[in-house]
Amino acid sequence: xxxxxxxxxxxxxxxxxxxxVLRGIDLELAPHEVVCLIGASGSGKSTLLRCVNMLExxxxxxxxxxxxxxxxxxxxLDRVRxxxxxxxxxxxxxxxxxxxxxxxxxxxKALGKxxxxxxxxxxxxxxxxxxxxxxxxxxxRLSGGQQQRVAIVRALAMEPELMxxxxxxxxxxxxxxxxxxxxxxxxxxxxxxxLIATHEMSFARDIASRxxxxxxxxxxEEGDPEQIFSAPREPRTQQFLxxxxxxxxx
Amino acid sequence: MNHSGASGRRSTxxxxxxxxxxxxxxxxxxxxxxxxxxxxxxxxxGEVFRDSLxxxxxxxxxxxxxxxIAEVLILPFALLIAVxxxxxGPVFFPxxxxxxxxxxxxRGIPTILVIYMLGFxxxxxxxxxxxxxxxxxxxxxxxxxxxxxxxxxxxxxxxSVHPSQTAAARSLGLSHVTALRFVVLxxxxxxxxxxxxxxxxxxxxxxxxxxxxxxxxAFRQSQIEVASTFNYTPYxxxxxxxxxxxxxxxxxxxxxxxxxxxxxLAAGGAL
Numbered sequence: 225x226x227x228x229x230x231x232x233x234x235x236x237x238x239x240x241x242x243x244x245v246l247r248g249i250d251l252e253l254a255p256h257e258v259v260c261l262i263g264a265s266g267s268g269k270s271t272l273l274r275c276v277n278m279l280e281x282x283x284x285x286x287x288x289x290x291x292x293x294x295x296x297x298x299x300x301l302d303r304v305r306x307x308x309x310x311x312x313x314x315x316x317x318x319x320x321x322x323x324x325x326x327x328x329x330x331x332x333k334a335l336g337k338x339x340x341x342x343x344x345x346x347x348x349x350x351x352x353x354x355x356x357x358x359x360x361x362x363x364x365r366l367s368g369g370q371q372q373r374v375a376i377v378r379a380l381a382m383e384p385e386l387m388x389x390x391x392x393x394x395x396x397x398x399x400x401x402x403x404x405x406x407x408x409x410x411x412x413x414x415x416x417x418x419l420i421a422t423h424e425m426s427f428a429r430d431i432a433s434r435x436x437x438x439x440x441x442x443x444x445e446e447g448d449p450e451q452i453f454s455a456p457r458e459p460r461t462q463q464f465l466x467x468x469x470x471x472x473x474x
Numbered sequence: 475m476n477h478s479g480a481s482g483r484r485s486t487x488x489x490x491x492x493x494x495x496x497x498x499x500x501x502x503x504x505x506x507x508x509x510x511x512x513x514x515x516x517x518x519x520g521e522v523f524r525d526s527l528x529x530x531x532x533x534x535x536x537x538x539x540x541x542x543i544a545e546v547l548i549l550p551f552a553l554l555i556a557v558x559x560x561x562x563g564p565v566f567f568p569x570x571x572x573x574x575x576x577x578x579x580x581r582g583i584p585t586i587l588v589i590y591m592l593g594f595x596x597x598x599x600x601x602x603x604x605x606x607x608x609x610x611x612x613x614x615x616x617x618x619x620x621x622x623x624x625x626x627x628x629x630x631x632x633x634s635v636h637p638s639q640t641a642a643a644r645s646l647g648l649s650h651v652t653a654l655r656f657v658v659l660x661x662x663x664x665x666x667x668x669x670x671x672x673x674x675x676x677x678x679x680x681x682x683x684x685x686x687x688x689x690x691x692a693f694r695q696s697q698i699e700v701a702s703t704f705n706y707t708p709y710x711x712x713x714x715x716x717x718x719x720x721x722x723x724x725x726x727x728x729x730x731x732x733x734x735x736x737x738x739l740a741a742g743g744a745l
Contacts, residue, residue, distance in 0.1 A: 277645055302649050305647040312638065317642075320664070330646030330647060333648055334646055
């Protein structure tokens with residue numbers, strides 16, 4: 225018997241008004257697994273990630289995090305969210321706080337760490353990702369790549385058991401993508417469990433232990449990256465990948 | 475705007491000349507009006523002006539006291555109303571409804587009526603444990619009326635902070651209130667300082683309404699002077715005092731607006 229799955233989604237459904245964005249998602253992540261979600265814009269990738277940490281309440285189905293059902297009634301969602309890190313496409317750093325304060329806000333205000341301890345840990349993390357000299361800067365003084373790396377550090381400072389990455393390179397200038405991807409690769413090598421929505425197909429192929437193709441609110445096909453990218457079974461997956469290749473992204 | 479060199483000097487000269495011409499025309503029109511000599515005597519009497527300079531500025535200190543106390547109370551009270559209105563979920567519906575009713579009511583009723591109702595109505599209840607000082611009720615009335623306006627200003631600020639900021643804060647496991655306090659409100663308040671100061675300029679003027687309750691502030695004092703001299707010049711003195719008080723706040727507001735614009739340009743829309 226192996227350890228409990230890091231994350232289980234069981235029949236998750238989510239609608240916005242009449243539009244059903246997730247139409248029954250079943251997904252399981254083992255500890256240290258890196259799963260990439262691919263699919264067209266509007267296929268439900270972002271919504272799926274936001275349902276995992278309950279930024280969006282799910283309409284139906286269960287989400288089980290490390291053995292705890294977080295969709296059960298009466299669950300303290302603030303406690304749940306402390307265990308899950310999420311990084312957004314648009315960084316969403318707090319513009320009125322320095323980089324250091326951005327990183328220490330969660331540990332001090334949500335985890336109750338002493339400020340001095342939180343700052344020490346934050347500086348160490350920032351240093352690990354080449355950002356030590358930017359600790360005193362405000363986010364608008366940083367490049368997009370630096371901002372996104374700070375956002376990753378901010379999530380990591382909570383010592384999450386699972387990281388959710390939502391198109392984290394989509395808002396970046398092309399020359400800044402690599403520095404962010406290398407950070408994610410480092411996390412994968414360190415054994416972080418991650419669920420990644422991405423348009424970077426070669427990155428997904430390289431880093432993922434499993435790839436899920438999301439289409440119209442369901443996981444239409446999943447498998448190891450070799451199989452999905454070289455020999456997709458579903459016609460819709462084939463179509464999607466052909467368009468990606470035509471756009472020069474694979 | 476480029477004010478460098480000759481073209482800058484030239485536009486300054488043009489502005490000066492057109493202002494002088496405008497002022498000259500105004501003086502000519504007014505001083506040639508058939509009723510000007512009597513108006514001049516009634517409103518611009520030098521002797522009465524000098525005599526008023528003792529008592530009215532002293533009474534004006536009461537206005538200053540009223541608005542300083544009121545502003546200190548309005549800032550947190552209006553914020554509380556705005557925060558109540560932003561609470562999510564069905565549990566807080568009564569509080570949200572209360573905040574809405576409050577803002578509608580006190581923005582709707584003319585300030586002068588609120589002052590009369592509180593200043594004359596409440597003491598008339600004869601409840602011995604309530605203060606009967608008209609100054610107290612005047613301040614309460616102004617706080618109630620202006621907090622309704624200022625709470626709307628705060629609310630606009632809260633709603634101007636992008637929801638992604640709240641999402642980022644909540645995703646770190648911060649509670650709604652903690653996210654509001656450390657992430658949303660600091661950004662919201664910064665943005666609403668200019669319109670908030672604008673409301674305070676209105677408040678400073680409305681301190682004159684407290685005089686209607688019998689509190690001897692600048693306007694009430696000038697009425698007393700007018701009654702004893704049969705001359706309206708004391709009103710002019712009062713008007714000048716109010717304007718002098720407003721100018722620094724108005725310039726401060728302008729400066730803050732300009733500074734924000736510069737900052738936005740400097741950030742290059744990166745946010």
